[in-house]
Amino acid sequence: MENQTDLVAAEDLLLFVNAAITSTGQREFRSGEWQQRMSLDFLHAYVLGNYRELYAATLALDINHHNAALIVRRLLETAAEASPEQRRTEGRLIAGRLALLPPQRVYRLFRELRRAGVNNRRTRAIMRDWLAARPDPALDAVKYRAGVKAVARHAHLPLDTEMGLFLFAPHTRKAGFATPLFESWRRAHYTQSALYELPYTVAEGFAVKHGIARGAFLERIAPRLTRLERLRLQGSAREHRADAVVGDLATMPLTRLASYVLSLPLDDRVRRREELTAALRAAARRTAGPRAGSWGRVAAVLDDSFSAFGSAQKRRRPLAVALGCHFLLEALASELIPLWLSGRTDALLMYPLGPTPLGARVLDALEHRPDRLVIVSDGWDNAPPGLAGEVLRIWRTRLDPQGRTSVVHLNPVYDAEDFDVRRLAREVPTVGVRDAEDLPALVELAQFAEGRTRAAELWTHVDARVRRFLEVEG
Template identity: 70%
Template sequence: MGETRADLVAAEDVLLFVNAAITSTGQREFHSVADEQDFSLDFLHSYLLGNYRELYASALALDVNDHNAALIARNLLATSAQAAPDRRSLEGRLIARRLAALPPPRAYRLFRELRRTRVNNRRTRAIMRDWLAARPDLAFDAVKYRDGVKSAVRHAHLKPEGELGTFLFAPFRPAGYRTPILEKWRQAHYTQAAIFELPYTVAEGFAARRGLSRADFLERIAPRLTQLERLRLQESARGLKTVSVRTELSAMPLTRLASYVLALSLDDRAARRAELTEALRAAARRAAGEQAGSWGRVTAVLDDSFSSYGSGQKRRRPLAVALACHFLLEALAGTYTPTWVSGRTDALLTYPFGATPLGERVLDALGTRPERLVVVSDGWDNSPPGLAGEVLRVWQTRLDPDRTCAVVHLNPVYDAAGFDVRRLAPTVPTAGIRDAENLVALVELARFAEGRSGFAELRAHLARRVETFLGEGR
């Protein structure tokens, strides 16, 4: 039986939401302010929750960003009574599994929001209780995220036993703690040496109150830094001659590493070319995994126009995604040809500048006769407007009707006014992208946006992703 009009609309609605949930974080973008992003995103969440609750919950198994994962979890928990009885268990497992993958600050922020909005049903309390019980070191959390732990414990109606309960609600009552990190926190109020046994963010506050110099503080806290903290501090510490804060760049996630590279000056990038290039290639090889070298002839059109700067809140994020995709596609391809919108050829020295002549670059890319053409751009084709879409239309209808070249558009920017990521052409599969590491999965998802795969296939795809996400697809 063929698919009905309702099935086609449902597929479009789900893909619309997934693109938004992957790309938008409710922050300002180059072409839209934060309020527009929030309004557009809230509408899509409400619409999908109300009309396709099952598929809305399944989105937790996809590559949606942490901001939207937390919104989905909050909305599902707030409307627990509306869940079908045979779906409640699966919803609960999806929420619990996704919360386990969230950074702790994001999870604690969600718990505070649930408390503020008085979402306190039995399922919410059980999920919070189990999440806290699964934390590897709740005493560490109590020191680093004290207000978050305290709020979660109160909201879930928990009664921590022993020193943890005392620390949360009467921290200065004991003369000492047997738990080492709790005792170090107590001692840090009286002795300077104890400060450097605490997590960086906690120690920083103590150091500021004691008037310690930044250089001395960074030098002594360096052994306690996490990888991400090292990455963030490495450049600020570079200017302090006595400080050595180093991190192993090749161990960093690809897109985050690309953001770090773009934050460096062009002179620094040129001076550290070998180090940075090798680190990016190592991260790309890790992300490619078993698919490395299996994609045949690949050509990429990568957007480094001025709009790839993003915004003050998401500085150079679109360009970072393009740079990370460049190195990942290089690892995936048998033969790889990059085409930057600006015409530059040195990926490491790229920066946001100029108009967006996507049409010209797509023509150049198709001239290489690739098996795959991947366009990474915000879709604002403006030099001249609409040329890229027309080029691709003619290519697919007249020159390559058999689709021997697979074309896909990956867009790192959510268009709040259009409730979707901007598309180059109706016949070109388009998916939102936030992290280059998800590129392979998003290329598969994008084919549903082309209209040649139906709603039944989309539901089956989501079911497989849910099984894999929950560890049931083996």
């Protein structure tokens, strides 16, 4: 028999994980940025103060980059409150998570630690070790120069003469640098050809300085573009007829690709239907991996109501998650029954519009008696309000108490007022989702949110995830 303390701790952990997956502290459709930030800050302070080991362990889970950076910062700021054993485990978790974060976010985190005066020995060691593991220090020095300078000052890094000179007094070097990238940066100030040897984000500023036409610049810088830079520049490249930039969309991450597709005008989507559909399906198959076709008959209720627009900061993000889940479920299922709230059937042409009739769509889905029902929605059931919750309650308690149909609700939007993602029914598990790629892992996590699984099994699951994370990152 589990005690009340264990059950409360399990509920608190699931609450925090949902927030750490979905919230980025930015404006959402129904809450402002300040509400999101205040709500999220409270949760971080509460879980760190009451469950420090669990707080650190969430670094091994599928949380978003924003919350991972917040956790690292708070752990380092409160290092004096941890035991020696806790500090050792935290150090390994922090190192593993920093290796997964985008470098620009890590440099931003390090600058925040410097401004906050967090200067303990462990923090400096983590900075030194992370920087020493970077694959190309010269590239970092050019691309993230301000960040590298801040880390060098804060962690008292020993720098070779050329690196130190480039970071702190680059214009005093008249004879040129021996490091090719440093020399290209120096020459790019007065020679146009040199800027094409630099990373795109650095070269772009030089191109503006030299007055180079956008189309010509994109054509020549194309070989230096990263995969995600190519995706972000698709529209600009087509506008300026820079064909060299347009890469293979099928190699892009699923949710980013879905966001790109939704950013296109409907006419463009129709014209490029074959290309875009093939790319989305290829990304979904790659994500599904060996699980492809193993989920049986799946009914998916997908939210394309007006609130799926998101906000100016997270434009069409909820709809992009739903679109990505559509194609991923198509790959995972032996048969997919997709039911969009609007009643439209062409997934490629979806756009946010209308109310949220979740109850009616859930009824339609359950009539098919699927093996699984997956609902992807912000949970604001309003046509009529509360119908979806009643349908799911009656289905689970009276019509299918044995659980022959597995039901899970994935919610891409954090509800700042309730410190959680909005739920449809107590009888059905709801978990937060940030990227469609995380869907299989989140369905596994949902069993703990359903309340049928004991807290001890949740701790076992978390411990196993931490062990796997440390083994992979170690």
